Structures are given as C-alpha cells and as structure tokens.
Amino acid sequence: xxxxxxxxxxxxxxxxxxxxxxxxxxxxxxxxxxxxxxxxxxxxxxxxxxxxxxxxxxxxxxxxxxxxxxxxxxxxxxxxxxxxxxxxxxxxxxxxxxxxxxxxxxxxxxxxxxxxxxxxxxxxxxxxxxxxxxxxxxxxxxxxxxxxxxxxxxxxxxxxxxxxxxxxxxxxxxxxxxxxxxxxxxxxxxxxxxxxxxxxxxxxxxxxxxxxxxxxxxxxxxxxxxxxxxxxxxxxxxxxxxxxxxxxxxxxxxxxxxxxxxxxxxxxxxxxxxxxxxxxxxxxxxxxxxxx
Numbered sequence: 001x002x003x004x005x006x007x008x009x010x011x012x013x014x015x016x017x018x019x020x021x022x023x024x025x026x027x028x029x030x031x032x033x034x035x036x037x038x039x040x041x042x043x044x045x046x047x048x049x050x051x052x053x054x055x056x057x058x059x060x061x062x063x064x065x066x067x068x069x070x071x072x073x074x075x076x077x078x079x080x081x082x083x084x085x086x087x088x089x090x091x092x093x094x095x096x097x098x099x100x101x102x103x104x105x106x107x108x109x110x111x112x113x114x115x116x117x118x119x120x121x122x123x124x125x126x127x128x129x130x131x132x133x134x135x136x137x138x139x140x141x142x143x144x145x146x147x148x149x150x151x152x153x154x155x156x157x158x159x160x161x162x163x164x165x166x167x168x169x170x171x172x173x174x175x176x177x178x179x180x181x182x183x184x185x186x187x188x189x190x191x192x193x194x195x196x197x198x199x200x201x202x203x204x205x206x207x208x209x210x211x212x213x214x215x216x217x218x219x220x221x222x223x224x225x226x227x228x229x230x231x232x233x234x235x236x237x238x239x240x241x242x243x244x245x246x247x248x249x250x251x252x253x254x255x256x257x258x259x260x261x262x263x264x265x266x267x268x269x270x271x272x273x274x275x276x277x278x279x280x281x282x283x284x285x286x287x288x289x290x291x292x
Contacts, residue, residue: 001103002073003027004035004096005137006113008042008147011056012065014167015108015145020069022137023106027072032103036071037096038062039079046084054200056147056154056170065168075100088114088123093130104133157203159254169210169253172199174234176245188274190219190235191245193252201234206258208281211250215239215285217278218252221261225270239282239289256284 003026009016020036027034040059044052057065063074077083077095086095091114096102105127112118118126120136127134145165153162154170163169174193195201204221218236236252238245258277264270278289 001032001101002035003030003032003104003106004037004075004100004102005106005108006037006096007108007111009036009038009057009062009066010042010053010147011150011166012062012069013056013145013147013150013165014142015140017069017167018140018142019106019108019137020066020071022135024070026104026106026135030104033072034070035073035075035100035102036066037075037077037100038066039077041079043079043084046079046081053148053151055198056150056166056200058173058196058198061171061173085115087116088112088118089126089129090114092123092126092132097130097132102132104135106135106137108137109139151200154200154202157205157257157260159202159207160256163254169255170202171254172201172234172252174250174252176248176250178246187271188237188278190237191250193234193236193250195234201232202254203257204232204261206261206277208255208258208284209236210253210255211236211238213238213241213243213250215281215287216252217258217281218254219261224261224263225267237278239278239287 003023005019005023007016023034023036042052042055059076063076066074092105096105107120107123124134143165150162150165153165159170172193172195174195176191177194178192202220207218207220209216209218216236216238218234220234221232222230223233236250258280264273282289
C-alpha cells in the first residue's frame with residue numbers, strides 16, 4: 001500500500017517538493033511506501049488543443065527529479081482520451097485504489113483531477129467510499145512557484161530567477177551535431193546542440209552554463225552577425241575543453257544570462273565581445289580561460 005500524490009509535476013519545482021515532503025511525512029507516520037503519480041504527456045495535449053505548453057522536463061527528467069526528492073516509486077500513467085473523460089470518483093476507485101493500491105492520497109491545496117473536478121470535501125468523501133484517506137496538503141507559503149511562472153521567467157531569459165522557483169537550475173539536454181564551425185574560425189569552438197522539440201528553450205541570448213565537462217558559455221539565437229536567417233542555433237563553448245564532442249549528449253544547467261543577442265558590425269567586433277563574455281563567465285565561476 002502507498003501514500004501517494006498525483007500531478008504532472010513539470011519541473012518538479014519548489015512547490016512540488018513541498019508537497020512531496022508532506023507525502024514522505026505521511027508515509028513515515030503510516031509505515032507505508034511513497035508514490036508520485038504522473039502522466040506520460042501534458043494533459044493539455046488531450047483536453048485543450050488550442051494551447052500546449054513547452055515542457056520544463058521530459059518524462060525521464062521528471063522521474064529522476066521525483067526520485068531524487070525522496071519518492072520511492074514513480075508511476076507514469078498513459079494519459080489518453082478515456083482517462084481524460086474519467087470522473088474523479090471513478091479514477092480514485094478504479095485506478096488509485098484497485099490498480100495502484102493507494103491507501104492515503106495527499107492532494108495539493110489548489111489541485112483538482114478527474115473530469116468535472118470537485119471540491120476538497122468531494123474528494124474526501126469519494127476517498128472514504130473506496131478506502132482512500134484524502135489529506136489536503138498545506139500551502140507553500142515561502143514564495144509563489146508554478147510551472148507556468150517558471151516558463152514565463154525562462155522565456156524572458158531570467159534563468160537565475162527560474163532556478164530559485166525550481167529549487168535547481170533549468171537543464172537542457174542536447175545531442176552534439178555538426179554545425180557551421182564558425183566558432184572555430186573565431187578561436188572559440190562551439191558544440192551545436194539538437195534539443196528535444198518538447199522542451200522549452202529560454203530567450204535568445206548568451207548564458208553561463210554548467211556541463212558535465214565543466215563550465216561553459218552558451219548562445220541561443222539566430223546569429224544575426226553571420227546572417228543566419230531565422231534559424232535558431234543553440235551552441236556552447238566549454239571552457240578549456242579540446243575533445244571531440246560530435247555524437248555525444250550534453251546536459252547544460254543554466255546559471256545566469258550574460259546579455260541579449262545583438263548584431264555586430266564585423267566578425268572582429270563579435271570576436272572581441274565573445275572574449276568579454278568569456279571573461280565575465282570566468283569571473284562568475286572563479287575560473288580562467290586559456291585563450292582570454
């Protein structure tokens with residue numbers, strides 16, 4: 001039997017973690033295992049075709065973050081039209097109790113699930129009918145954290161503020177692929193990244209990032225100085241790294257936005273600015289760059 005909570009948990013942000021801490025508390029008190037129940041796709045892909053948000057986390061990333069938060073078991077449900085049309089009462093009886101063996105359900109103070117929703121009193125009553133104790137979680141009072149607010153901060157380039165709301169840096173994972181190799185001619189080779197289309201890409205600009213290979217400087221933009229057109233490029237220069245990265249997967253944690261993207265009058269001006277950007281990133285991390 002499990003103490004569980006349910007939600008999409010995009011980002012597994014500070015508010016989610018506060019909810020999870022209450023699940024773990026209930027599980028310890030009841031001598032039961034803890035479970036987080038999530039879905040394989042954002043509910044809006046099924047119930048609202050006019051707007052589907054870009055994701056803060058892939059399914060694999062959400063599972064990892066949920067387990068890192070202390071949850072013992074993560075259940076990923078296949079969210080389809082049939083499930084979307086299931087009432088909360090039926091879902092609690094057929095899925096939570098019979099299928100997943102949930103004994104205690106901790107609900108976020110502002111969370112509802114099931115077609116038609118219901119009041120907290122309704123969920124408590126429906127739980128009693130099928131043998132589930134429903135506990136309404138305490139509100140996270142420290143600051144306002146929501147997946148939609150974090151998306152807004154990222155689309156404005158405020159990665160440091162997003163990290164505060166997430167309780168961890170925002171991460172992009174990308175496969176290194178062949179690019180135009182202009183960075184190499186400028187003296188600062190970059191790895192061009194292919195990112196999952198479902199993930200949110202922060203605002204264009206230059207960022208300080210951390211990778212598994214060390215600190216880096218990342219550019220997201222359309223490279224106006226190089227007349228790149230409307231194509232969005234995502235590339236990272238890893239400080240003092242000289243190995244071959246083609247075909248490798250990189251995980252990039254956003255630390256701070258250095259500046260917005262802009263067009264320079266010449267490649268020499270661009271090169272000078274890159275040097276200044278690298279100095280700034282090096283200062284931020286307390287490191288040095290061999291070419292600056």
